Amino acid sequence: MTAFQDQPSTPVHASGERGAFGRRLLTQVDRGGLVGELAKCAAADRGFPREGDPEAVRKRLSMGQAEGDMFEALDEAELDWASY
Template identity: 45%
Template sequence: MKANEQGDAFGAWLLKQIKREDWIGTLAVQAKADSRFRAVSTPEELRKRLQEAGAEGDHFEALDDAEIEWLSE
């Protein structure tokens, strides 16, 4: 399991962002609603899931931003 400096897996970190009022918060809400999403999910796994779901470019941009923020914490 890949973790940031705080020891948080990406999926667990993302779920903590659910109350944000930005694209990352929207991504977190969608991830929580997805029965296939797990707290140990990696950015790569979520990127693949978005591709399978036919997500738009904004979703990938939000995921990129979330990954950068997660790694910086």
């Protein structure tokens, strides 16, 4: 018997532990500042990638020709999510 037999056969990834970035962002609608504004826009967007990572959200913002402030808010939200 090895010490590794008790380990799960499927690795647990950090992003899975903290949940999808898109879903996490949607919980920020009551937050002040630009992150809150981004979350409100995301909640109103039927095509928002709720199960997406930060890159999927960044792509969605680019497709919608979002202003630079929203990309700054995305960067801030990504840092918060990564540290969670």
